Amino acid sequence: MKRMANMTKLFLVALTGISLLLGGCGTKAPTPSEAPKAQKLKVALVIPSTIDDLAWSQSMYEALKKNDKIELVVSERMGKPVDASAAIRQYATQGYDIIIAHGAQYYGILKEITPEFPKITFAYGTGAQSGPNIFAYEPQAQEGAYLMGLMAGKMSKSKIVGIVGPVEAGDAIKYNRGFQQGVLAANANVKLRIAYTGSFGDLVKAAEIAKTHMDAGADILTGSSQQVPGAIKAAAGKPGTYWLSTDMDQSSIAPDTVLAFQTYNWEKIVAKMIELRKSGTIGGQTMSLSFADGTLELKYNPKLVDKIPQDVKDAVEKAKKDIASGALKIDISK
Amino acid sequence: MGDMAGQGIALGILATGIRLATPYLLAALGELFTQRSGIYNLGLEGVMLMGAFTGFFVTLTSGSPYIGLAAAMVVGAGMGLIMGLVSITLKAEQGISGIGLFMLGWGLSGLFYRLYVGGITNINGLEPVAIPVLSSIPFLGPALFSHTIVVYLAFLLVPVCWVVLFKTKWGLKVRAVGTTPQAADTLGVSVNLIRYQCLILGSMMAGLAGAALTVGNTHMFADNITAGRGFIAVALVYFGRWSPWGILAGALLFSMADSAQLWVQVLGINFPYELAVILPYVVTIIALAMTFGRIWAPAALGKPYERGARG
Numbered sequence: 001m002k003r004m005a006n007m008t009k010l011f012l013v014a015l016t017g018i019s020l021l022l023g024g025c026g027t028k029a030p031t032p033s034e035a036p037k038a039q040k041l042k043v044a045l046v047i048p049s050t051i052d053d054l055a056w057s058q059s060m061y062e063a064l065k066k067n068d069k070i071e072l073v074v075s076e077r078m079g080k081p082v083d084a085s086a087a088i089r090q091y092a093t094q095g096y097d098i099i100i101a102h103g104a105q106y107y108g109i110l111k112e113i114t115p116e117f118p119k120i121t122f123a124y125g126t127g128a129q130s131g132p133n134i135f136a137y138e139p140q141a142q143e144g145a146y147l148m149g150l151m152a153g154k155m156s157k158s159k160i161v162g163i164v165g166p167v168e169a170g171d172a173i174k175y176n177r178g179f180q181q182g183v184l185a186a187n188a189n190v191k192l193r194i195a196y197t198g199s200f201g202d203l204v205k206a207a208e209i210a211k212t213h214m215d216a217g218a219d220i221l222t223g224s225s226q227q228v229p230g231a232i233k234a235a236a237g238k239p240g241t242y243w244l245s246t247d248m249d250q251s252s253i254a255p256d257t258v259l260a261f262q263t264y265n266w267e268k269i270v271a272k273m274i275e276l277r278k279s280g281t282i283g284g285q286t287m288s289l290s291f292a293d294g295t296l297e298l299k300y301n302p303k304l305v306d307k308i309p310q311d312v313k314d315a316v317e318k319a320k321k322d323i324a325s326g327a328l329k330i331d332i333s334k
Numbered sequence: 335m336g337d338m339a340g341q342g343i344a345l346g347i348l349a350t351g352i353r354l355a356t357p358y359l360l361a362a363l364g365e366l367f368t369q370r371s372g373i374y375n376l377g378l379e380g381v382m383l384m385g386a387f388t389g390f391f392v393t394l395t396s397g398s399p400y401i402g403l404a405a406a407m408v409v410g411a412g413m414g415l416i417m418g419l420v421s422i423t424l425k426a427e428q429g430i431s432g433i434g435l436f437m438l439g440w441g442l443s444g445l446f447y448r449l450y451v452g453g454i455t456n457i458n459g460l461e462p463v464a465i466p467v468l469s470s471i472p473f474l475g476p477a478l479f480s481h482t483i484v485v486y487l488a489f490l491l492v493p494v495c496w497v498v499l500f501k502t503k504w505g506l507k508v509r510a511v512g513t514t515p516q517a518a519d520t521l522g523v524s525v526n527l528i529r530y531q532c533l534i535l536g537s538m539m540a541g542l543a544g545a546a547l548t549v550g551n552t553h554m555f556a557d558n559i560t561a562g563r564g565f566i567a568v569a570l571v572y573f574g575r576w577s578p579w580g581i582l583a584g585a586l587l588f589s590m591a592d593s594a595q596l597w598v599q600v601l602g603i604n605f606p607y608e609l610a611v612i613l614p615y616v617v618t619i620i621a622l623a624m625t626f627g628r629i630w631a632p633a634a635l636g637k638p639y640e641r642g643a644r645g
Binding site for chain 2: 009049050052053054077162165168191193194195196197198199201202203204205207208209211212213215216229230233234252253
């Protein structure tokens with residue numbers, strides 16, 4: 001009787017294991033219905049959060065989706081470099097042409113993996129160090145941040161503005177310092193306060209920091225990383241508070257709160273990488289995203305654009321031209 | 335003026351700390367029952383995530399946050415049942431099955447969110463409800479008595495849990511089953527039934543704790559929204575020495591320290607932000623380190639019960 005029970009257990013476990021295995025194998029290989037005219041480039045994307053985080057990861061994902069010359073696969077929730085490393089290796093052995101590790105934290109593992117796959121193009125960002133087959137991309141987040149800092153400095157009624165930061169690293173450093181300079185340039189009497197959650201993905205903490213900023217008097221907030229939707233939602237809870245976004249258009253969370261946003265136009269960067277690879281350069285370059293070549297843009301929320309005074313818009317336009325031409329340099333060295 | 339500002343900040347820290355403590359309290363009190371009966375459920379984080387998603391999703395589709403909260407509790411209970419099947423009936427190693435439950439909860443909640451919701455979506459969650467007379471008390475009133483109902487519930491459950499665990503017959507059975515299950519068995523108490531009940535109750539409260547984050551606090555959901563709070567709740571049970579009051583003390587200590595560090599950062603006080611962020615954990619560890627004497631734990635914690643087995 002006991003032996004029967006044990007056998008049943010074993011059978012059930014084996015059955016579960018096999019069905020999971022089969023389910024996991026899934027549809028990896030695309031069905032070759034018709035031979036495509038031009039061979040599509042196989043691109044793999046590794047992201048720390050999800051494709052619908054309405055921030056850092058989603059902006060890259062949507063840019064890649066728009067490119068119809070590539071076949072895209074995505075590995076999500078690779079916040080820990082260890083997990084990402086396993087995914088990247090797997091894609092490399094499967095012969096992907098370009099593997100994009102979308103996060104500053106991935107540089108270390110790329111340094112380890114890339115020498116073993118010299119024919120594959122790897123890319124990561126925010127970062128400045130490239131390699132023989134590594135492209136690095138660096139959004140000059142401080143540029144849009146400066147413009148939005150200008151807006152915040154000029155428009156804040158309480159003269160207190162707040163930043164909801166993740167960790168003092170990568171994109172966040174550039175963004176925060178650019179914003180700081182913008183606020184200073186607009187009005188030296190406006191107080192800028194910065195608080196960090198200590199993580200890139202804690203939405204609840206980000207919301208709490210936003211609430212604390214508002215309780216302490218801030219009426220214009222901003223921040224970066226994939227956790228800001230939490231903060232934006234919290235800001236929306238207090239009418240009269242505005243949010244300034246980066247990464248992409250986040251106004252869908254709070255159409256009456258998000259005043260303006262800096263968009264990262266990854267499409268051009270990706271296109272450039274593909275071009276370079278086709279012409280034989282598989283790495284070794286650092287690509288900047290900036291206002292000068294249109295890879296960074298500042299857009300106003302059409303719903304709230306009338307709330308922005310004309311003199312603010314003019315100041316932003318002028319500063320934008322100066323940044324694009326190089327006349328205005330934003331110091332991010334603290 | 336400075337005095338007024340100082341008061342405002344202190345009250346702000348108090349109000350935020352109370353709000354932050356809620357999910358920890360609910361989840362830890364639930365885990366208290368589970369552990370008192372002899373099971374440790376490390377999958378609390380997964381249960382919270384499923385509760386967070388269910389509460390969010392049902393509120394979204396039904397329009398009522400109360401139905402959402404109830405659904406979160408039902409789903410939590412369901413996950414407790416699964417954990418029970420694995421740990422009590424199949425007698426698996428509880429640490430490992432707990433982690434498995436965590437991954438299940440994380441994976442399923444993320445999957446369902448992707449399949450049925452898609453992007454960042456807003457819900458009509460709970461709004462703060464000011465308690466009529468108490469919230470008019472000068473200064474403390476708004477800070478203590480203008481919260482959502484889950485916050486009030488979490489704090490009210492502390493004395494309730496104490497009464498249930500220490501003053502009722504069922505509570506006695508729970509404690510007996512967690513300390514000397516063989517003796518309880520000989521006296522006719524069904525060890526496994528009590529453990530199932532505690533697991534289901536505990537997971538129900540953890541589901542509510544998760545929903546407190548989405549329906550109660552942020553009014554949205556995102557992948558991994560709990561960000562490790564379930565594990566901290568498990569630690570709080572140990573910190574609280576398996577007593578509801580101890581858990582209350584631990585949850586408040588941790589959350590007040592967390593709230594204080596947020597304010598320290600926001601006010602621009604010259605303090606490295608890295609230290610501010612780890613402050614709550616450091617404070618808790620220091621408090622833990624200051625223990626005198628032997629620490630009591632439920633003797634049968636983690637050991638599946640087999641009638642007639644040795645030891």
